[in-house]
Amino acid sequence: MSEAIVVQKAPFPTTVEAGKSYYWCSCGKSASQPFCDGKHKGSEFSPIKYDADRDGTVYFCGCKNAVNRPLCDGTHSRIQA
Helix, strand or coil: CCCCCCCCCCCEEEEECCCCEEEECCCCCCCCCCECCCCCCCCCCCCEEEECCCCEEEEECCCCCCCCCCECCCHHHHCCC
């Protein structure tokens, strides 16, 4: 299994709207982080859908290694440089 590219060792704070769906990039190749732009095509990766249940700010994982994907769970603090 391939490893995702660590985009940044911090979350992406993102304003979301209730009722909207967002597609988080799981491979790390997207130019529109933290969201998928299709660059995973031909790989084992696929985007992860996030359905916002309320308006507000959520923190999407930037290291691509969170257990609670697509949201940040602090895993980035344990990744070696």
